Amino acid sequence: MNYAMALDYQNCINCKACEVACKEENGVQLGAEKQRIWVGMVEGTIFGKPFANIYPSQCNHCLDAPCVSVCPTKASHYVLGGIVKVNAKQCILCKGCLEACPYDARFIDDTKVAVDKCTFCDHRFAETGTTACQATCPTKVRTFGDLDEENSDLVVLLKTRRFFFQKESIGTLPKLFYLLPEDEAYAKQSVAHSTNIYTWKDIKPLYDQARNKRSKEWRR
Amino acid sequence: MEKITFAGVEINRISFSRLFFRKTMLLAYALLAIAVFGIYEIFDLRYFSLVTNAHDAGLNPTDPAMKAAMKQAIFGTVGEIDKTQPWTILIANYMYMIYTGSGVIFLVALAEMMKFNLVAKAAAGFMVAGIAMIFAGLFTIATDLNMLNMHWMLLTPNFNSAMWLMLPLYCIYIPFVLFEIYLILTNNRAWAKRLAMPILILSLGVDLVEYYIQAKLFSMNTARHLWTEFPALTFYFIISAFVSSLGVMGINSFLVHREKPEYESLMDLIRRSMLFFVFILGLYEIIGYMTVDKDWAFLILFGPFSYLYFVGYIFLTLALPFLFIVKPGKPIFTVLASICVLIGGFVGRYLFVYGGNANPMSNRFGTGYERYDYYSITKAFNYMTPHLGEILVVIGSIGVAIMIYKLFDSLFSVGDLREHH
Numbered sequence: 001m002n003y004a005m006a007l008d009y010q011n012c013i014n015c016k017a018c019e020v021a022c023k024e025e026n027g028v029q030l031g032a033e034k035q036r037i038w039v040g041m042v043e044g045t046i047f048g049k050p051f052a053n054i055y056p057s058q059c060n061h062c063l064d065a066p067c068v069s070v071c072p073t074k075a076s077h078y079v080l081g082g083i084v085k086v087n088a089k090q091c092i093l094c095k096g097c098l099e100a101c102p103y104d105a106r107f108i109d110d111t112k113v114a115v116d117k118c119t120f121c122d123h124r125f126a127e128t129g130t131t132a133c134q135a136t137c138p139t140k141v142r143t144f145g146d147l148d149e150e151n152s153d154l155v156v157l158l159k160t161r162r163f164f165f166q167k168e169s170i171g172t173l174p175k176l177f178y179l180l181p182e183d184e185a186y187a188k189q190s191v192a193h194s195t196n197i198y199t200w201k202d203i204k205p206l207y208d209q210a211r212n213k214r215s216k217e218w219r220r
Numbered sequence: 221m222e223k224i225t226f227a228g229v230e231i232n233r234i235s236f237s238r239l240f241f242r243k244t245m246l247l248a249y250a251l252l253a254i255a256v257f258g259i260y261e262i263f264d265l266r267y268f269s270l271v272t273n274a275h276d277a278g279l280n281p282t283d284p285a286m287k288a289a290m291k292q293a294i295f296g297t298v299g300e301i302d303k304t305q306p307w308t309i310l311i312a313n314y315m316y317m318i319y320t321g322s323g324v325i326f327l328v329a330l331a332e333m334m335k336f337n338l339v340a341k342a343a344a345g346f347m348v349a350g351i352a353m354i355f356a357g358l359f360t361i362a363t364d365l366n367m368l369n370m371h372w373m374l375l376t377p378n379f380n381s382a383m384w385l386m387l388p389l390y391c392i393y394i395p396f397v398l399f400e401i402y403l404i405l406t407n408n409r410a411w412a413k414r415l416a417m418p419i420l421i422l423s424l425g426v427d428l429v430e431y432y433i434q435a436k437l438f439s440m441n442t443a444r445h446l447w448t449e450f451p452a453l454t455f456y457f458i459i460s461a462f463v464s465s466l467g468v469m470g471i472n473s474f475l476v477h478r479e480k481p482e483y484e485s486l487m488d489l490i491r492r493s494m495l496f497f498v499f500i501l502g503l504y505e506i507i508g509y510m511t512v513d514k515d516w517a518f519l520i521l522f523g524p525f526s527y528l529y530f531v532g533y534i535f536l537t538l539a540l541p542f543l544f545i546v547k548p549g550k551p552i553f554t555v556l557a558s559i560c561v562l563i564g565g566f567v568g569r570y571l572f573v574y575g576g577n578a579n580p581m582s583n584r585f586g587t588g589y590e591r592y593d594y595y596s597i598t599k600a601f602n603y604m605t606p607h608l609g610e611i612l613v614v615i616g617s618i619g620v621a622i623m624i625y626k627l628f629d630s631l632f633s634v635g636d637l638r639e640h641h
Contacts, residue, residue: 027275030293033303072383073372090376093366094383095306108306110271110299113366 002147002211003061003081003120003175005131006157009190010181011139012054014039018133018142025121025132029109036105036118037133046189053190056141057166058133059084059105059118060174063210067097067106068217075114078218081146082175082211083122088114102170120144147175147207158200168196173210228406231631239630248623255616259363261609265300266366300607307573309606310364313614314357316464316569317621319427319457321353323465325397326423327493332416338486341637342477343412344404348634349472350465351397352624356617358390363613385429393422405632427458456508459501463537464565466494470558474551476635487551494557495545502538525571533571537564 022037037058044051061084068076075090076097091114098106109116121131134142145154163177180197181187222233272289280286292298328346331339400419403412470490477483509517541557629635
């Protein structure tokens with residue numbers, strides 16, 4: 001098992017239902033900065049024509065997560081499926097992971113006095129097969145699934161679409177797959193020239209190799 | 221004073237009241253009381269802030285405390301740590317104390333090796349001052365961490381983590397320095413001199429590893445611009461530490477040795493060393509800002525931190541001390557320069573921690589600088605004033621250093637100038 005998520009961000013309407021569903025499902029502390037997932041917006045102009053790109057985002061559950069390697073107490077750890085989690089009881093608030101995370105996806109949950117982050121709703125997907133954010137999204141932006149299962153919705157989707165990663169150059173092997181918009185104009189305004197675009201065939205061997213290497217650390 | 225000899229060290233036979241209730245110790249206790257109140261404040265904020273989540277809101281919708289927590293969540297700031305500024309004045313103080321303390325030890329070991337006999341005579345006192353500062357730094361960082369969970373450092377250690385690198389280093393470094401002090405106190409100069417080189421290397425090791433740890437943490441995070449792009453930052457850390465270390469040595473000499481005949485020569489030596497390192501630091505600042513990304517440099521030089529940078533750091537660490545010590549004069553000018561560099565050095569560390577975040581804070585895609593252009597919202601960066609508890613702990617940490625130094629001095633007379641035999 002190697003859980004991941006694809007984001008068809010061209011469909012995002014910025015309703016933020018996913019943010020609310022996440023807070024509700026996981027009992028995340030209330031407060032604007034206290035988010036496990038968020039919807040970011042990039043504004044700009046092309047030849048004077050304004051545009052706004054909407055990027056839903058969250059923890060990328062990197063296969064080579066710097067937040068796990070900097071944690072001095074193993075409070076940040078992998079669980080089965082390569083999900084990065086935090087054991088609140090072991091967190092000493094060194095805040096190293098907050099600084100190390102390239103995606104700024106962690107925060108302090110003051111109800112737990114520990115670092116908190118997205119868990120891909122691992123407490124519920126055995127029962128429901130999906131995450132709260134995916135379940136609530138009205139425009140089907142998110143597709144959660146297992147990269148190792150060839151017939152999963154996720155892999156089927158990734159086989160048919162091209163995609164890219166945020167901050168890929170850092171080399172952490174993130175597992176949020178941003179699907180290249182099918183609309184050419186939206187693709188042009190939302191993807192930088194320097195961004196690498198991949199197909200499933202390109203990326204699978206690399207991710208399989210990394211999974212094989214790191215999966216020994218994945219705790220049950 | 222009557223002495224007891226134990227393992228070759230002469231220990232002053234001193235009464236309990238003279239050991240623990242001297243004026244200096246009372247000052248240290250007052251500062252420690254401030255620190256204790258600071259720790260209480262931090263714990264109050266950490267564990268008893270009004271916080272809530274959606275589940276509470278559903279279960280107790282009319283609870284007044286819940287309503288107050290919701291109001292706080294919407295209109296105020298919640299809890300102790302802000303994600304945009306997770307490392308604050310406690311980290312600044314930790315870095316300041318550790319670097320300055322290890323800097324003192326480095327300079328004394330260097331002076332021993334270079335046969336500066338005057339410094340060698342006062343080495344015990346200086347080294348104790350250095351080690352006392354290191355303990356003050358460790359005290360500060362301990363309050364920053366969640367002490368209630370610290371046992372997990374030992375129960376489930378991640379030896380590959382950067383933070384774990386420091387523990388073995390301190391476990392070697394501190395005993396080494398204490399052994400060096402022991403050798404000095406027992407007049408074992410030959411061995412003290414031999415040990416000077418390892419201590420020199422270990423002091424540098426502390427500075428380099430400390431930098432590596434912080435740089436390693438920050439290197440992934442593009443929002444922490446100062447940490448990732450400022451050139452030769454390690455040297456900045458070390459050189460600026462030497463400047464404030466000489467400040468500590470200057471003040472220590474004034475307080476401990478001012479009645480002794482060697483005082484003037486000692487202060488002159490400190491003056492010349494300080495002048496050298498102030499000059500090097502000044503050069504570094506000029507070259508550093510010329511080579512770093514100009515947008516970021518402009519932000520620090522002319523942005524919201526400019527007042528603190530020019531008045532608090534450049535004026536106090538470089539300009540004013542330079543004017544005080546550029547010409548040989550009375551030792552009081554070196555003392556004044558020492559006070560300036562001590563304050564300026566702290567401001568430098570403070571700026572470093574806060575200024576490192578001086579461009580838009582959030583690194584979240586679409587919510588930070590990537591929302592606009594790279595630097596276009598430089599005026600709107602977040603600056604979190606340190607909590608009262610944090611400020612009190614920083615003030616109180618001086619008490620830790622004073623207490624350790626005074627205990628050593630009362631028992632072993634480390635403030636005496638020791639002749640070579």
